[in-house]
Every structure is written in C-alpha cells, then in structure tokens.
Amino acid sequence: SQKIEQNSEALNIQEGKTATLTCNYTNYSPAYLQWYRQDPGRGPVFLLLIRENEKEKRKERLKVTFDTTLKQSLFHITASQPADSATYLCALNPGNTPLVFGKGTRLSVIA
Amino acid sequence: DAGVIQSPRHEVTEMGQEVTLRCKPISGHNSLFWYRQTMMRGLELLIYFNNNVPIDDSGMPEDRFSAKMPNASFSTLKIQPSEPRDSAVYFCASTLTGDYTEAFFGQGTRLTVV
Numbered sequence: 359s360q361k362i363e364q365n366s367e368a369l370n371i372q373e374g375k376t377a378t379l380t381c382n383y384t385n386y387s388p389a390y391l392q393w394y395r396q397d398p399g400r401g402p403v404f405l406l407l408i409r410e411n412e413k414e415k416r417k418e419r420l421k422v423t424f425d426t427t428l429k430q431s432l433f434h435i436t437a438s439q440p441a442d443s444a445t446y447l448c449a450l451n452p453g454n455t456p457l458v459f460g461k462g463t464r465l466s467v468i469a
Numbered sequence: 470d471a472g473v474i475q476s477p478r479h480e481v482t483e484m485g486q487e488v489t490l491r492c493k494p495i496s497g498h499n500s501l502f503w504y505r506q507t508m509m510r511g512l513e514l515l516i517y518f519n520n521n522v523p524i525d526d527s528g529m530p531e532d533r534f535s536a537k538m539p540n541a542s543f544s545t546l547k548i549q550p551s552e553p554r555d556s557a558v559y560f561c562a563s564t565l566t567g568d569y570t571e572a573f574f575g576q577g578t579r580l581t582v583v
Contacts, residue, residue, distance in 0.1 A: 389569075390569055392571065392572075394572075399577075400576060400577070401473075401560050401562070401574030401575050402512075402560075402572075402574050403574070404571035404573070407571060409569065447511075447512070455525070456500075456502050456514050456517050456525075456572075457514075457572055458514070459504075459512040460511065461511035461512075462511065
C-alpha cells in the first residue's frame with residue numbers, strides 16, 4: 359500500500375542546533391515533494407518544493423534533500439530558534455492528483 | 470488577496486444536526502480541496518474540484534458528506550446527519566491547476582459534534 363511516514367512524531371532540540379526531519383514514502387513515484395509548516399490553530403503554510411531531478415534545495419536557514427532511490431526527503435533547519443517550533447508536514451504529488459500529506463513532526467526548539 | 474477564507478472557525482453541534490462548512494478560495498485559483506485533519510489520521514483529502522467540477526470524492530467517508538462548488542469563489546462541505554466521529558478540523562485549500570504548485574490553506578473549521 360502507499361504510505362508517507364514522517365519518522366518522528368515529536369522532536370526536541372536545543373536552540374542553535376540543526377533540526378533534521380525525515381519523510382519516507384513507499385509505492386509512490388512523485389514528481390516533486392513539498393514541505394509545510396503548521397502552527398497550532400492554523401492551516402499549513404508552504405515552505406519549500408523540491409523536484410525529482412533536484413538533490414537539494416535551500417531557502418535561508420532551511421534545506422531540503424530528495425533521494426528518489428531511497429524514497430526519502432530530509433528537511434533541515436540550521437541555527438534553530440524557538441520561533442521555529444511548529445509541526446512540519448511533508449507532502450508529495452503522486453501524479454496528476456492532489457497532494458498527499460504525512461502526519462507531521464512536531465518540533466520544539468528549547469531556549 | 471486575503472487568502473483562503475473559511476467559516477465558521479469553530480462549530481459545536483449536537484449529533485444528528487446538519488453542519489455546513491464554507492470556503493472562499495483565492496481569486497484566480499481553479500482547484501479547490503477539502504481536507505480533514507485528526508491526530509490519528511493526519512490530513513486526509515475528502516474531495517477536490519477543478520474549475521468547479523468535482524473530480525474525485527473517493528475520500529468522502531460516507532453518504533452523510535456532500536460538497537458543492539456552485540461557482541469559482543465559493544464551496545460548501547455539508548454533513549447530514551453529523552456524528553461524534555466527525556469531530557475534526559476541516560481545511561479548505563486552493564491552488565492554480567498544474568504541476569509544481571503550492572497549496573494555500575484556510576485557517577480551518579474546528580468541528581465538535583457532541
């Protein structure tokens with residue numbers, strides 16, 4: 359069956375460290391993968407998109423990698439801050455259909 | 470643009486009552502999606518529309534759920550009759566049709582059925 363798994367339900371890290379979140383998928387061949395941020399009581403907000411032919415994408419302190427062989431994406435936040443605390447969702451496009459989302463990882467950055 | 474607008478933000482209703490959730494997508498977006506979010510199952514797609522036409526409603530849990538998009542600027546999700554297990558946060562999202570497009574979500578409607 360098709361699955362998207364975000365390995366950690368919750369992740370706690372110290373301020374200033376790099377947070378690394380993992381998204382694995384099975385039985386999909388996505389053309390691209392997206393990452394969203396969701397704050398409590400709010401809808402998800404788009405952060406980054408990476409295409410299947412891209413290995414890495416960066417935006418300010420954010421970095422995303424996409425390995426179609428391993429069927430995995432890694433999402434990094436460098437120099438993390440308490441304001442980065444939120445739930446991060448990965449989503450992929452399984453073809454000509456809407457995005458399918460993982461359950462998310464709740465990140466807490468501790469000062 | 471004000472973004473995707475959903476109403477109401479919160480809804481508490483008694484089991485058996487009809488519930489109607491509303492969504493105004495971003496102007497110019499031609500795809501609209503209804504998702505439901507719970508702790509157990511995460512974000513699940515219920516139904517989506519392209520150019521106001523329902524394309525796939527296979528995610529709609531039961532016949533008690535129905536959705537309409539009478540025009541490009543308005544959509545409704547109706548639950549009749551509502552049940553306690555329908556309690557969740559319901560999100561509407563819109564995009565431009567095409568590849569590599571990000572989804573824009575509304576603030577969600579938190580539904581509690583007692």
